[in-house]
Amino acid sequence: MSRTDRLTGRALVALFCAGVLIPFAALVLTALNPPGTAVSGLAWPKDPTFASFGEAWSAAGFGTLLTNSAFVVLGVVPLALVCATLAGYAFATMDFRGKGLLFGLLLVGLTLPYEAAVVPLYYNMQSLGLTDTPYALVLALVGLYMPFGAFWMRQQFAALPKELREAASLDGAGDWALLWRVLVPCIRPGLTTLGLLYFLWAWNQFLLTLILIQSPEERTAPAGLAFFVGAHSTDVPMLAAATLIVIAPVVLVYLFFQRNFIAGMVSGAVKG
Template identity: 60%
Template sequence: MTTRIARSLAAPAVLAVFLAAVLLPFLSLLLASLQPAGAPLTGLAVPHGIHLENFAHAWSAAGFGTLLRSSTVIALAVVPAAVLCATLAGYALATMEVPGRGRLYGYLLLGLSIPTEVTVIPLYYDLRAAGLTNTVPGLALAEVGAFMPFGVFWMRAHFATMPRSLIEAARLDGASSWTTLWRVLMPVSRPAVTTLGVLYFVWSWNQFLLPLILIQDPDRRTAPAGLGFFTGQYGVDVPLLAAATLIVIAPVVLVYLIFQRHFINGVLSGALKG
């Protein structure tokens, strides 16, 4: 009986620890952002009053209106294109007899082990030779390429677990590969695709190094890159920095909250199938 009670209490205790580990940083940021501007802070401190002017000051000083618009444009260009390419490649590698697909898949997986820092300098010179530096299409193409290895791995694993009888039945009915993908497999693949789309949005929104190197125009910087420059100017004003950080991460949290059910279903489905 004692062992059973201990086991029943262990799971909530572990969950509480993980919940605290996730929420405490956000709580610390929120409390810091509500402190008076320029106030010295050490650890968690409850503010004496709510100073929402920190958000207004950070918004105007960093120009977050332009930065967030630029990040949104890039994310809207990257996410659909990357999800489409990853879906088509994963479907082909999982269900078709593509010549050399094993080697091609292994080559794509190498991208998971190569850090962006290694490729950013050659990438910069290649894009500059093509006239694509300091442009949204150039940055979008770079991010799509950087995201492909994981996306192909994710979608190939998903399509590989689909019942072969479902695909064979569609082909016996005369369905082409294109029809099989979009009419048969995609309706049941929405959790996996949505999960990949949410991950791509988070990665694109949080991307710092590529925009910093490939975009020099201040009007085209993304929100994380703009936050980096803002930190250099207001590095000693912790409440202002906390307010700016919350502004930058708010869209990511909002997107996750909107798609959290599909995201969780996709992750659990992948874990169970794996």
């Protein structure tokens, strides 16, 4: 790369970083103002305080909302990862009748907007007696995330050398042992990345929560934030504090797993 290309790349990265960090800094500075303070522009508050966080926490009931979101995430991520791993392993390593057709149907699921499935999902969950419960959201999200998860894991398994599977088979490893003892450890970065994506999508899910869960006690954090905004639309510091409370788990999880996320994004790009 030439010096001009390097400088251009760095300038673009700096521009994108500024586009993310400046709004986030404005949000933090706004939340440090006392509740009810009129805020305009990006400026350090005269009397910095965490009072807006306490007021927002108690007014919105974020203790319950965050617990509900954590329950949904802890239900969606492990179950979806297991299902996606099994599906990806089958599509990448096994030959069976209808394999191409079934995989094509999964790819069709990637093209369809999940908003089109909201109404059928609601009536299906209602017939099962699961509406107004987090179990409805968990089952719906696992199903909706399956096309992408199966495609992702198929690519991860397909990128592994075929000789690895042949050597394990010669050593007497069956399909189950080959999957969990040999292949899964090799694709751990990709599996971690998929788990992180599932976490982000499940935590930020909004529309399905509004449709499937009507009870205020069962709402997740993003849905609770929407109702909180409607009730406190004029108190900007409290709105900023509430937003930071909701996005804090996402930011922390991403910062903790960022190396694995980046490694997983490129692990299946080149077939070994």
